[in-house]
Amino acid sequence: MRVKVNDTVEVIAGNDKGSRGKVLTVNKKTGKVVVEGMNLVYKHVRRSQKNPQGGRLSKEMPIQISNVMIVCEKCSSPSRTGYRYMKDGSKERFCKKCGAGHGEVAPPKAAYAEK
Ligand SMILES: [Zn+2]
Structure with missing residues (x-):
């Protein structure tokens, strides 16, 4: 989703x-x-009572x-959206066209963090 x-x-x-x-x-x-x-x-x-005018x-x-x-707010065009993991292991959505992040969607997970 x-x-x-x-x-x-x-x-x-x-x-x-x-x-x-x-x-x-x-x-x-x-x-x-x-x-x-x-x-x-x-x-x-x-x-009705709520809509007296009908x-x-x-x-x-x-x-x-x-x-x-x-x-996408950055390139202001409808674009495909992808998911990627950030350095701290959190997940974010991003614009596949210009690469701008669309905000975090999942909290950081140690398993995906960069070591
Ligand atoms: Zn974009």
Whole structure:
């Protein structure tokens, strides 16, 4: 699972192809992510106490994780992401295009540390 909450991703398939947004939730079970402002559907809402007006409400629907790509902050392009071990044995994600780190994903492990 390479995508994490708060990542900026670009949608690479479907109606929102080419748009970028922030990841709001990741569902590991279904392999889907909800991205801010992407894959919007209008939900028709009946008048109720909570919604005295009723009407239409836009809502983000989950997108298949394979249809989004993480946008690298450094080279600002959607890029493939890899994992690598750091000198102290911690694991981080990195941009395969420019090599910039995308932050630590696992705490240092002695077994992977450089001796
Ligand atoms: Zn990059």
